[in-house]
Amino acid sequence: MAVLALLQRLLGKKTDAWGASPIPAYFQKKAEQQGYTLSDGQIRAITALNREAQHLLNGQATRSLYLHGPVGRGKSWLLDGFFQALPMAEKQRVHFHGFFARLHQGMFVNREHEDALGVTLDRLLAGCRVLCFDEFHVHDIGDAMLISRLFKALFQRGVLVLVTSNYPPEGLLPNPLYHERFKPVIDLIAARMDVLEVSAPEDFRSLPQAHAQQRFTRGHYVWPGTSAQRESLGVPATNGPAQTLTVGNRQLLCRSHQAPTILFTFNDLCEQLTAVMDYLLLCQDFDHWIIDGLPQLAECPIAVQQRFINLVDVLYDQDKHLTLIGHQPLDKSLEGQAIDLARTASRLHQLQTLCPQTAPEPLS
Numbered sequence: 454m455a456v457l458a459l460l461q462r463l464l465g466k467k468t469d470a471w472g473a474s475p476i477p478a479y480f481q482k483k484a485e486q487q488g489y490t491l492s493d494g495q496i497r498a499i500t501a502l503n504r505e506a507q508h509l510l511n512g513q514a515t516r517s518l519y520l521h522g523p524v525g526r527g528k529s530w531l532l533d534g535f536f537q538a539l540p541m542a543e544k545q546r547v548h549f550h551g552f553f554a555r556l557h558q559g560m561f562v563n564r565e566h567e568d569a570l571g572v573t574l575d576r577l578l579a580g581c582r583v584l585c586f587d588e589f590h591v592h593d594i595g596d597a598m599l600i601s602r603l604f605k606a607l608f609q610r611g612v613l614v615l616v617t618s619n620y621p622p623e624g625l626l627p628n629p630l631y632h633e634r635f636k637p638v639i640d641l642i643a644a645r646m647d648v649l650e651v652s653a654p655e656d657f658r659s660l661p662q663a664h665a666q667q668r669f670t671r672g673h674y675v676w677p678g679t680s681a682q683r684e685s686l687g688v689p690a691t692n693g694p695a696q697t698l699t700v701g702n703r704q705l706l707c708r709s710h711q712a713p714t715i716l717f718t719f720n721d722l723c724e725q726l727t728a729v730m731d732y733l734l735l736c737q738d739f740d741h742w743i744i745d746g747l748p749q750l751a752e753c754p755i756a757v758q759q760r761f762i763n764l765v766d767v768l769y770d771q772d773k774h775l776t777l778i779g780h781q782p783l784d785k786s787l788e789g790q791a792i793d794l795a796r797t798a799s800r801l802h803q804l805q806t807l808c809p810q811t812a813p814e815p816l817s
Contacts, residue, residue, distance in 0.1 A: 476503040479538035480531075492653035495527050501647055502535045502615075509583070509613055510541070517614040519642055521621045522651035524799040528617035529587050531651065535615060536585045544583035548770045550763060552577075552586065553596060554730040556603070570602055574610075582612060588766060589618040590793060592759070594631040601638045608645050619796055622648060627792065668740070669768065670803040672775035674783050678745065682807060686776060691718050691745045700731050713740040719747050723760040732767040740773055747779035750789035758791035769800045777804065 480499050484491050491499070498520055508515045520528050536546045559573030566572050578584065584607065591597050607614055618625070622642045626635040642648065675682050683690075695706040705727060708716040715735065722744065750758050768775050779786045783806065787798045 474503055474507065475538045475540055476506050476535060480534055483534055489527075492526070492651075494522065494650055494652040495531060498531050498649050498651050501649060502531065505613060506535070506539055509539075515613045517608070517616070517646040519616045519618065519622060519646045519648045520651050521618045521624075521648070522653075524619055524796045526651050526653045528651050532585050532587050532615055532617050536583075539583060541582070543580050544585070545578065545581050546585040546587065548766070549586065549588045549590065550729040550766055551733055551770070553599075554728070554733060556599070558730065570599075570606060574603075574606055578610075578612065583615070584612050585615045587617050588770070588796075589616045590620060591626045591635065592628070592792065594626070594628075594634065597626050597631065597635045597638065601635075601641070604638065604641055604645075608641075614646070616646070619793070621650070667803075668772045668774050669800075670805075672777070672804045673807050674777050674779065674801060674804040675807045676779045676781055676783070676786075677809070678778040678780065679809075683778075686807075688743055688745070688776065688778070689716055691716065695721065701734050703731065705731060708745070710739070712738055714743065715739040715741070716743040716745070718745050719761070722764060723757050724753075727760060727764075729763050729767060732764055733771075736767065736771040736773060741776070742768060742773055743776045743778070745778045747777055747786050749781065749786055750791070750794070753789070755791055758789045758794065762791055762793045762797050765797045765800055775804065777801065782808070 477499055480491070480495075483489075498518075501518055505515045505518060507513075520531060522528055533546065536544060555577060556570075556573060559576060560569045563569040563572045591600060604614075620627075622639045625639065626632050673686065675686065682688075689709050691708045693708065695708065696710065698705050698707045698710055706717075706721045706725065708718060708721070710716070715738075744764075747761075750761065753761075783801060784798070787794055787801070
């Protein structure tokens with residue numbers, strides 16, 4: 454069934470009425486331009502997005518939305534499309550890592566205030582009526598307790614919250630030691646948000662048209678990192694002494710840094726005590742990241758695996774060009790125990806692979 458007809462059936466609207474409904478019209482046009490066939494789950498999500506947009510624009514009460522499903526099924530595409538198509542300025546699109554880094558930082562600055570969270574939100578969300586919250590996940594009990602307070606504050610402020618996640622609400626914070634303590638947040642989500650699964654038969658990130666305008670997907674995964682491969686890509690040697698680099702108020706190690714390119718070893722970034730805020734600050738100055746020496750993650754501690762997951766999340770969300778060098782095929786390197794590695798694999802598989810059987814081409 455054509456996109457237009459399917460949207461008409463689910464929305465119960467005629468095409469000529471869409472002048473007041475920009476959301477479905479936007480997605481119809483975008484899908485046709487990109488050659489996508491929308492799945493039933495995506496269309497149900499568009500229906501809900503359109504409904505809440507109309508309520509918001511008409512001054513009616515809104516109900517927040519929680520979209521979940523496997524990696525690459527179009528959740529972020531839906532969130533970004535909703536954000537672009539919604540005809541109002543009082544909106545923000547944030548990523549889990551970046552938002553929580555700023556939230557923690559703001560609450561530390563305002564720690565002597567009786568309501569440090571409220572004061573920080575006043576600054577971060579000044580005038581915001583719609584918060585699009587991408588890649589939501591919870592693995593840390595400290596973040597879990599803050600999320601409970603955050604969601605209550607957002608709902609009290611009447612903010613329409615759109616969340617995307619790889620996990621259904623009951624799958625958040627799966628650690629059995631802490632899951633029961635997070636149950637009140639799961640109940641709050643069920644009470645205040647419509648929970649919709651976004652499914653599709655294939656990973657949309659694997660389709661060629663998904664890569665057309667992304668800087669990240671023009672990057673490379675290189676193995677085993679021979680001298681010839683490095684020379685062809687112009688990758689400097691990493692066997693020299695580390696250089697000290699000031700990032701915010703911290704000192705990090707790298708191998709070379711000359712904007713727009715920065716070179717790290719895996720050890721520099723992931724086996725040291727680096728944090729998401731470090732990666733975000735570095736993204737302000739460097740567009741091309743070279744990370745050398747990806748090991749087999751299964752042999753690394755969970756904390757190291759999680760730093761690598763966070764790093765890839767930030768580079769993908771900030772759309773940075775990545776050259777990642779490993780010792781073995783990517784699938785083998787990404788075997789590990791960390792829960793979110795499936796998302797990392799989906800993103801890194803969008804890189805162009807240079808292996809012993811491929812002839813490397815110089816980077817532009």
